[in-house]
Amino acid sequence: MRIDRLVATWAERTPEQIAVDGPGEAFSYRELDALANRFAHAFQAAGVAPGDRVGIHLPRSGRAVAAMLGASRAGAVYVPLDPSSPPPRMRSIVTDCNLRHVVIAPSLFANWLSASLCAPVEHFFLAADAALPELPRPAKAHGWSDLLAHSSTPLAPVSDNPDDLAYLLYTSGSTGAPKGVMLSHRNALSFSEWAADLVALSPTDRVASVAPFHFDLSVFDLWATLARGASLVIVDEATVLSGPRMLDRIASQAITVWYSVPSALVLMLDHGGLEGRGAPSLRVVFFAGEVFPIKHLRRTMAALPNARFFNLFGPTETNVCLAHEVRAIPPESVQAIPIGRPCCGDEVAIMDEQGRSVTDGEIGELFVDGPTVMLGYWNGGQRTPVKHPYPTGDFVARRLDGEIMYHGRRDHMVKVRGFRIELAEVEAALTSHPGIREAIAFAADGRLWAAILASDKDLSVLAIKQHCALRLPPYMVPSDVRLLAEMPRTSSGKIDRVGLRAALVGREQSTTRDSEKSRTRTL
Amino acid sequence: MEERIRASIHQYIVSTWLSGDERGFDDNTDLLSAGILDSFSTLSIVAYLDETLHAQLQPAEINPENLRSVNALVRIVLAKLAKTEERVAAQ
Numbered sequence: 001m002r003i004d005r006l007v008a009t010w011a012e013r014t015p016e017q018i019a020v021d022g023p024g025e026a027f028s029y030r031e032l033d034a035l036a037n038r039f040a041h042a043f044q045a046a047g048v049a050p051g052d053r054v055g056i057h058l059p060r061s062g063r064a065v066a067a068m069l070g071a072s073r074a075g076a077v078y079v080p081l082d083p084s085s086p087p088p089r090m091r092s093i094v095t096d097c098n099l100r101h102v103v104i105a106p107s108l109f110a111n112w113l114s115a116s117l118c119a120p121v122e123h124f125f126l127a128a129d130a131a132l133p134e135l136p137r138p139a140k141a142h143g144w145s146d147l148l149a150h151s152s153t154p155l156a157p158v159s160d161n162p163d164d165l166a167y168l169l170y171t172s173g174s175t176g177a178p179k180g181v182m183l184s185h186r187n188a189l190s191f192s193e194w195a196a197d198l199v200a201l202s203p204t205d206r207v208a209s210v211a212p213f214h215f216d217l218s219v220f221d222l223w224a225t226l227a228r229g230a231s232l233v234i235v236d237e238a239t240v241l242s243g244p245r246m247l248d249r250i251a252s253q254a255i256t257v258w259y260s261v262p263s264a265l266v267l268m269l270d271h272g273g274l275e276g277r278g279a280p281s282l283r284v285v286f287f288a289g290e291v292f293p294i295k296h297l298r299r300t301m302a303a304l305p306n307a308r309f310f311n312l313f314g315p316t317e318t319n320v321c322l323a324h325e326v327r328a329i330p331p332e333s334v335q336a337i338p339i340g341r342p343c344c345g346d347e348v349a350i351m352d353e354q355g356r357s358v359t360d361g362e363i364g365e366l367f368v369d370g371p372t373v374m375l376g377y378w379n380g381g382q383r384t385p386v387k388h389p390y391p392t393g394d395f396v397a398r399r400l401d402g403e404i405m406y407h408g409r410r411d412h413m414v415k416v417r418g419f420r421i422e423l424a425e426v427e428a429a430l431t432s433h434p435g436i437r438e439a440i441a442f443a444a445d446g447r448l449w450a451a452i453l454a455s456d457k458d459l460s461v462l463a464i465k466q467h468c469a470l471r472l473p474p475y476m477v478p479s480d481v482r483l484l485a486e487m488p489r490t491s492s493g494k495i496d497r498v499g500l501r502a503a504l505v506g507r508e509q510s511t512t513r514d515s516e517k518s519r520t521r522t523l
Numbered sequence: 524m525e526e527r528i529r530a531s532i533h534q535y536i537v538s539t540w541l542s543g544d545e546r547g548f549d550d551n552t553d554l555l556s557a558g559i560l561d562s563f564s565t566l567s568i569v570a571y572l573d574e575t576l577h578a579q580l581q582p583a584e585i586n587p588e589n590l591r592s593v594n595a596l597v598r599i600v601l602a603k604l605a606k607t608e609e610r611v612a613a614q
Contacts, residue, residue, distance in 0.1 A: 241562055242582040267566070417563060447563075460546035462557055469558030477558035481542050 001193075002185040003166055003223055004072035007033045008154065010203075010229040017203060019226065020062035021253065022234040027062035029229070034152035035063070039070020039103070039125075041150040042142065046123040048101055050075030050158050053168065055094065055102035055121075057081040060209055060234050063127045065222065067103040068213075072166060072185075075158030076101075079168045079180070080213035083108060085473045091117050092177045093170050097378055106130035162186040168378055169216055171316050172421050172476065174412065176428030180378035181216075181316045190371035191319045192224040194344040198323070199257065199284045199308065205230040206281075207257040208250070210240055210264060216316045217288060220259050230257075240264060243272025250279045257284040259312075261418025262292035265300050275303045288312040288320070289418035291406070294336065298329045313339035313406070315392055316420070319372040321346045322404055338403035339396070346370030349389060350398055360400055363407050366392045414443035419475040421448065426478065429471040435459040438487055440495055441478060444505045450478035451500055453487050480504075524604075528576060529597050535571055536593060540564060550593035560590055572596070578603040 007019065011033035019032040027035065048054060054071040056078055058064040064080075071078040079097060081090065093099075094117060103125045104112070112118055113133060124141045126132070132141045166185045173179035201207075207225040209232050211217035225232045233253045239245045246268050249255070258265075265287065268274040285300075285307045292311065301309055314321040324340030342348045350364040351357055358364035369389035376385040395407040412423040423441040426448070430439035435456030442449050452464060461481045468477040482504055488496040529550065537545050540559045554560040560568075569585055572578045578600040580589070589599045 237562075238582070238586070241565055241585060245582045271566070271570070458546075460548075461541045461544035462547040462552065465541070465558035466556060469556055472558075474558070474561030475563075477561065479540065479564070481544075483542075483544070 001189050002072070002160070002162055002164070003188060004036075004069060004157075004185075006223065006226045007036060007069060010226070014203060014229055017229060018231045020065050020232045020234065021206070023059075023061065023236045025062060027066070032062060032066055032069070035066035036069035036073060037152045037154055038147055038150040039067050040073035040155050042125060042147050043070060043074040043076060043101060044155065045150070046101060046125075046140075046142070048074050048076050051165065052076045052101065053079050053097045053099050055079050055081050055099040055104075056213065057083065057102055057104045057108055058127050059083060059105060060213055060218075060236070061127075062234075064103075064213060065226075065232070067125075067127065068167070068222070073155055073158070075164070077165045077167055079170070080218075082170075082212065082214045082473055084475075086470055087111060087114075087117055088471050089178060089473065091119070093180075095120060096170075096177070096381055097168055097180055098381070101125070103127055109133050162189070163375075165375060169214055169316050172413070172425045173379065174422045174424040175379075176425050177380075178425070182375040182378050182383065183219075183319070184375055187319060187372050187374060188219050188223050189227070191344050192220060192227055195220050195286070195312075195320070196224040196228050198310070198343075201225070201228040201230055201257065203229040203231075205256045206233050206254055207231065208253075208255045208259070209234045210258070210260040216319055217259055217261070219319060220286065243267040243270065243274070245272075247272045247274060247277060247279060250281060251277075254281045255279075256281055257286075258282055259286035259288070261289040262287050262296070263290070263417045266293075266296050269296060269300055269303070275299060278303055280306060282307045284308050284310070286310045286312055288314075289420075290415045291336065294329065294334060297326065297337070298331070301326065301329065311337055311339060314368070314372070315394070317374045317386070317390060318346065318368045318392065320344060321348065321368045321370070321372055321392075324403060336405065338399065339406045340404060341402055342368075342370075344370065344372045346372055347389075348404070350396055350404075358397075360398050363395050363397045365410060366394045366396045366404070368392060414448075416443050416448050416475065417446060421476055426450065426468075426472065426476055429468055429476075430464065430478075432471070433459075433464065433467045436464070438495065440487070440497060440500055442497065442501050444501060447479040448476070449480040449482070449501075449504060451482050451484055451487070451504060453484055459483070525597065525601060528600055529593065531576065532572075532596050532600070533593050535575070536568075539567065539571075550597070552592060554590065554592055555587055560587065565590060568596070572600055576600055576604075577607075 010029040015030035016028050018026050019029045020027045054076045056067050068078040100122045102121050105127050118139050126143050129144045162185045165182050168180040170178040170180050209221045235249050309326040311324045312320045322340040323343040324338045347369050349367045352364050367389040373390045374386050393410050396404050398404050414421050426441040427439045437455040438453040440451045464481050488499045490496045569580050
């Protein structure tokens with residue numbers, strides 16, 4: 001089974017059923033199928049060959065979904081680009097996977113031109129009516145009307161192989177540059193089909209699209225929804241920032257299935273009035289990406305008594321490999337919930353540093369093998385096949401009842417509000433500043449911190465943040481920047497990360513209280 | 524009142540998002556290119572305006588234009604407070 005075949009089946013069976021709803025326009029299965037075919041023809045006419053990468057630089061929308069499907073139908077690999085990524089990071093992705101074809105929203109074009117991002121790109125496809133921009137040669141722009149002039153009839157299938165590369169998701173990389181996770185059609189659909197079966201997803205379901213398309217949470221939204229003839233409801237970025245607005249959207253759009261990081265649910269709980277109004281249309285809530293604080297989870301479940309809750313677990317490299325259905329949480333319990341048992345046909349092993357399986361209850365590293373495990377990395381212009389079984393870098397332990405519990409990371413990857421961040425990438429951006437001698441980044445209290453040893457004593461926190469904002473997406477810019485007179489070191493001379501973190505975070509808690517007091521006094 | 528609001532917002536941004544380091548920062552500094560404005564800080568800033576200055580922004584008003592600088596924040600807070608006063612006066 002391949003991604004590019006999903007929609008055509010439903011376009012025949014239920015042509016007028018809504019496939020993608022909003023923002024501002026809706027696509028039936030028939031319309032989505034036709035637009036995907038037009039994209040596929042346009043890509044082929046512009047020289048896209050099987051295996052070529054096609055960039056998708058659009059806000060989440062039916063047009064973006066059609067472009068991804070069209071790329072797949074032409075045998076190409078779609079690469080969703082983060083609209084919030086600053087130009088240098090975007091450039092490293094564009095050159096890394098040699099993007100020669102990019103589908104783009106006209107509003108995002110200015111960035112590419114001003115930052116000379118266009119280098120390898122030969123063809124831009126505008127996803128809306130707009131004047132064609134002047135481009136440096138040999139780049140060429142194709143307008144929306146050019147696209148609509150292409151045939152809506154299907155192409156002859158380019159490949160039947162489910163193990164072809166289907167898409168690249170760029171994640172934070174420990175070498176300082178983002179790296180592309182290579183995922184196949186089988187990878188995406190093993191998870192999507194498993195999850196759709198788990199909750200009996202059907203055409204009557206309306207599935208929220210909350211996660212950005214360059215995040216792997218969106219794989220369920222897109223491909224499970226379209227595999228089952230359900231409707232994908234786009235919840236736009238501005239709405240995701242507001243608890244009340246998200247609840248309004250769930251109610252007005254009768255959303256039945258929701259998949260997000262816990263932060264979005266906590267936002268509805270703390271600032272949206274979830275407990276007062278509920279969200280009776282929701283029947284399934286998936287969450288993943290970070291730990292859901294147990295007291296918030298308990299309140300969320302109480303506010304949504306008709307919904308089933310699932311904790312899904314897995315790095316982008318394995319999509320989802322473990323799952324746990326959360327049943328009632330006892331009122332007094334403060335115990336973390338499990339990350340679950342193997343799913344999607346995957347097998348897991350928990351091993352010590354010598355590669356021996358640990359006994360139940362002992363902590364070891366999680367290794368995963370099976371149909372959701374990626375093909376490998378696309379990094380530095382090269383493809384590196386994945387090791388089998390895949391070492392996740394996550395420490396876990398299996399309980400006697402078979403449920404697996406999470407015990408942290410073995411490396412310097414952190415999650416901040418569900419965003420995956422390699423601290424080394426943040427540190428590389430910081431130390432690229434000529435006035436910074438050493439920099440350590442870490443996560444604490446749900447925020448990203450940086451401790452800086454500056455060689456330039458006039459270097460301000462503002463200047464450091466401005467430097468980061470030019471190089472990193474907003475969620476990777478440290479919230480708390482501390483300038484230090486010296487770095488604490490261990491006896492071996494290495495920077496004492498643990499001591500540093502304890503010293504700074506401890507001190508912060510007392511200063512926050514002080515500033516709260518002074519703020520109250522001012523008013 | 525405007526000066527009190529300005530001082531309050533200025534101090535909040537400097538203490539919460541610049542670790543108390545005021546160097547280089549003024550009320551026109553672009554908070555977006557300063558790496559200060561993201562989805563998380565937006566929520567905190569909106570909560571601060573609401574809880575401390577009693578200016579409750581509507582979802583449609585939470586956009587980069589209104590949050591771009593201390594000056595922009597002062598403008599939107601003053602506009603909100605003026606509307607509240609009108610409503611109170613009308614009652």
